[in-house]
Amino acid sequence: xxxxxxxxxxxxxxxxxxxxxxxxxxxxxxxxxxxxxxxxxxxxxxxxxxxxxxxxxxxxxxxxxxxxxxxxxxxxxxxxxxxxxxxxxxxxxxxxxxxxxxxxxxxxxxxxxxxxxxxxxxxxxxxxxxxxxxxxxxxxxxxxxxxxxxxxxxxxxxxxxxxxxxxxxxxxxxxxxxxxxxxxxxxxxxxxxxxxxxxxxxxxxxxxxxxxxxxxxxxxxxxxxxxxxxxxxxxxxx
Numbered sequence: 080x081x082x083x084x085x086x087x088x089x090x091x092x093x094x095x096x097x098x099x100x101x102x103x104x105x106x107x108x109x110x111x112x113x114x115x116x117x118x119x120x121x122x123x124x125x126x127x128x129x130x131x132x133x134x135x136x137x138x139x140x141x142x143x144x145x146x147x148x149x150x151x152x153x154x155x156x157x158x159x160x161x162x163x164x165x166x167x168x169x170x171x172x173x174x175x176x177x178x179x180x181x182x183x184x185x186x187x188x189x190x191x192x193x194x195x196x197x198x199x200x201x202x203x204x205x206x207x208x209x210x211x212x213x214x215x216x217x218x219x220x221x222x223x224x225x226x227x228x229x230x231x232x233x234x235x236x237x238x239x240x241x242x243x244x245x246x247x248x249x250x251x252x253x254x255x256x257x258x259x260x261x262x263x264x265x266x267x268x269x270x271x272x273x274x275x276x277x278x279x280x281x282x283x284x285x286x287x288x289x290x291x292x293x294x295x296x297x298x299x300x301x302x303x304x305x306x307x308x309x310x311x312x313x314x315x316x317x
Contacts, residue, residue, distance in 0.1 A: 083306040085235040087126045087202065089210075090117065091225035092240050094132035096296055097163055103135050105166055112299060114170035117207060120302040121176065128198070128208045128232055130225040131167060133159025139217070153217035157184055160221060164211035165190065171207055178207040183215030183224075195231050202232060222280040230287045237289060238305055239276060240296035245313035246275050265316045276315075284316055291315040 092113065099106030121127055139156030143149040164180040168190075171178035179201050180190040191197070193210065201208050213224045222239070229237045246268070249257040265285035269278050275293055284291055294305050294312035304310035 081307040081309070083120075083123045083125050084308050085125065085306060087232065087234045088236050088238050088306070089128045089130060089225050089229040089232065089234045090238045090240060090302060091130050091222060092132070092167075092296070093221075094134035094136060094159065094163055096135075096240060096242070097131070097166070098135040105135065105163070107170075110166055110170045111174070113296070114167065114174050114176070116296075116300060116302045117171065118174055118176045119300060120306055121205070121207060123303065123306055125306055126202045126205065128202065128210055128228055128234065129164075129167065130210045130221055130228055131160050131163045132221040133157070133163055135159075136162060150217040153213075154184075157211075157213045157215070160213060161186065161189065161211040164209040168209050171209075176207055177205065178209060180209045180211055183210075183212035198228075199232060220277050220280065222276040223283060226280045226283045226287070226289060226291070229289050230283070234289070237284065237291045238302060239291055239293045240301070241275065241293060242295060242297060244295040244311040246273055246293050246315065248273075260313050263313065263315045268315050281315070289316065 098104055099109030133156050136159035137155055139153035142155055143152030161182050168178045168180045181193040181198055182190050183193045185192045198208050210228050213221055225237050246260045247257040251257040265281050269281045292305055292312050292314050294301055305312050
């Protein structure tokens with residue numbers, strides 16, 4: 080069996096993915112399936128951090144578009160990521176893994192507050208760390224958070240779990256002629272304004288030389304397959 084290509088990674092899991100077949104909210108069978116995939120990946124000897132979004136509960140940008148200030152809307156979105164992180168942590172623990180939620184927003188009655196050295200110790204002790212609360216600041220996406228945590232945790236890659244099997248020149252659901260890329264540079268992703276991640280995330284990944292692997296989370300075992308260099312994905316940078 081192929082050895083994993085990375086030994087420490089940050090998995091970026093969108094909030095929308097957690098709703099499964101439902102239009103919003105939390106779909107427990109989907110969460111349990113993601114937890115099983117993460118545990119299978121960890122069994123390869125890979126240390127894992129996970130950054131979760133909150134779009135299945137609330138999107139700060141959408142709230143602010145309705146008249147609320149952007150900082151307030153983003154704060155509400157960060158709280159949604161904490162809820163998702165706690166659900167994922169519980170699923171991991173039920174499945175037998177050791178996991179910790181760490182939030183960039185301090186709420187010690189609920190979970191640990193993010194602190195780099197403590198997070199590194201958790202990873203070294205083979206816990207799966209679920210990073211919540213975004214960066215703790217408004218105007219930054221959870222994509223940017225994933226790259227930031229990867230740089231802080233000395234991770235070798237960000238695994239961006241999406242609903243499609245890589246990066247396309249356009250939305251493949253809307254444009255049947257959309258081109259799928261096998262590899263891209265960070266510069267190309269930024270200059271072509273590819274929407275799989277925001278430009279700030281790509282720029283931070285470029286600066287820190289962190290590859291981003293974009294793949295579909297909809298198939299069981301997808302994380303393990305990506306780590307083994309199998310399955311369909313697009314590698315940005317690296």
